[in-house]
Amino acid sequence: MPTLADAIAAGLAIGDENPWPRRAVDFDHWRALVEELAAGRWTLLGLWGDQDAVHLALLDEAPREVAVVTHRCASGVFPSVGRLHPPAIRFERSIKDLFGLEPIGSPDLRPWLDHGRWGLRAPLGARPELASAALEYAFLPAEGEGVHQIPVGPVHAGVIEPGHFRFSVNGEAVVRLEERLGYAHKGVERLMMGADLERAARLAGRVSGDSTVAYALVFSRAVEAALAVEVPPRAIWLRALMAELERLANHFGDIGAICNDVAFALMHAHCGALRERVLRVAASCFGHRLMMDRVAPGGVSVDLAPEGVKRIRDLVGTARRAFPPLVELYDNTASLQDRTVGAGLAEPALVRRFGCGGYVGRASGRRFDARRDLAYPPYDGLRFEIPTLEEGDVNARVWIRIREVEQSLALVEQILDGLPDGPVRAPVAAGRGEGMAVVEGFRGDILAYLRLDADARIERCHLRDPSWFQWPVLEAAIGGNIVADFPLCNKSFNCSYSGHDL
């Protein structure tokens, strides 16, 4: 059976891409690859635009290979991937919004990120046009006797991120849910263009605040791949330490928040206290609660003092004592289980098709974790398991988080035991280059692609949040549930608005 490398071999080599191959392919080759993608041979890892080209990142699941193919859009059009492979549809709509490149044959040409408020059409394209009118947006219809619509958001009753949800309901039962996102669009890709590495790293760390370490890490790894920077071992280990602390804090927060959505505030209070402990230890060890801007190209910007090691060890000890009783409480509270078991089912076939990462994927049987499957140091030398469940309901997503907390605690201990000495940052020499990286954030795999010009300024940088593949599955998972269960399902997915809207 031909591998992904064979499948793209006929394409034109580009040359300086790292660490995965990128090939320029023609119309027919692109179409053939998309057909194989739709048939389930590969998994979509990303699809993003450039001024005159589109890039398609593919993952071959069995040997865990990544490859990128590029299609030049001579006349501003490219053959649609979404026509055959729905997970690509929102990417294509964004490409059309940002670059003005038209996916030919796409079943959905409505705008996605562009709500008509930019004053420009296709701001990143070769020829941006002035535009003033807000765009009409037609939601997908749902017809039938007694079916009515409930618009929710983008402003919600709680302090949460903005997103619009259009429910078509029959009484309490959800017939169709359609998301409309893009309210948190900050123009990160435009701001990146021409930015120097320092500024770009700061921008990357602010794409989605709860994953700031993962984003800074994926960006730094892409830069290091592009410029062949050798990162000191201590920095590599400290990065993993921060990434695991971030995962712990977010998982604690999520487990509590999911329970809080069914009004079980006791779990929320205790998990919130645990999360707070992690954040305070992070603040005392690295100088920032969320560890923002602590990972930078070339290494890390702060070293861990010896007393910091002790604080983190104490934290792990506290968590190991405090967490199991909470897990027991979750497992033994019948009224809680009654809500989470069987709610918001994400079908394993759908999850595989969309290539959902993180707890959404692993709760529905997709055993993928970038830390192991596209292993990067120091994880290639650490022992950890990847918990997987088949059920795909809210309960399964909670349990994956619980198991990952246990794994992360073990990882933090291993990292502290093996933490090498030495410098924590290597100089980054300016130069031209192109790099990619995939890093496992707490939500799933984040992909970064970037191209640097001769002064090491960003020519193009694309950061793909795991939520791109999880938001559409949420739409499907809520079907057949009741409206009142949506907040619970939504919280169990906990997709990023900011990371998705860029």
Add this chain to the structure above:
Amino acid sequence: MAVILDLVVQNAQMLLVLLLAPLLTGFVRKAKARLQRRRGPSLLQPYRDLLRLSRKETVLAEESSWLFRVIPYLIFAATWVAASLVPTFAAGLMFNWSADLIAIIALLGSARFFLALAGMDVGTSFGGLGSSREMMIATLAEPATIMIVFTLALLAGSTQLSQVAAFMLSPAVGLRVSLGLALVALVMVAIAENGRIPIDNPATHLELTMVHEAMLLEYSGRHLAVIELAASLKLLLYLSLIACVFLPWGQAQPGAGPAAQLAGVGAYIGKLAVGGLFLAWFETSIAKMRVFRVSDFLGAALMLGLLGTLLLFVSRSL
């Protein structure tokens, strides 16, 4: 002279429930916060909230009719009257002849009817959602309440609260299974009627899961303050009702002096505190149920009420 004293006691009772209601809400919140190892807001926070809301501008939806503006006061009036009918610290109040269980249920029912109307008046989808859920809960809770009233009335020979209380104090009452069933059913109904966990979550910010709050989403300023106060009064009313019917000990008897009246107030506040603590503990230990599970919960209350009534017919001694 006696008339004046009666009037004073009656008015004291009306003012007492009004003044105590926000405190009870604050107390339950505080107790819940302590159970979650939080410090929680001050006991007086509900008063401050009411003051803040009453000073704020009232924003009206463009689509709203005159009903929307009138309804908060209707709800408040109905709930306040109902709450002041329940004998709290003293039995034999002036308006006792009207302190009828059926009347209280009717007053609360009409308050609910108007609130549901207000929810639909502005025409937002959340209001309609809340109203439809509230009505679903009401259609289940009201029959259950009626069955409880039947049980009590059959035993005491009256639906008047003071007579029920007097019967409970008399030696004729004995230990009766029917009363136990009625108590459990009344607690369940009280939880549902007040929109507490597991039926509804008064603290939620999730529009899609709300019942009571969804109908209020468009209210602001003094309108909201009045409705919030009515909600506090309703919670107080149900706790007072349970206390009056099942724990009438400590109530000042008709014609008692000021000292006995004061002792009655003390006993009443003690009962409220116990009830509030129980509510906080119960709400902390349970998650909210699915919307359609509410029918199971209230169906159980209805069955308990029905069983209580049936047992009375089957055996006069139980």
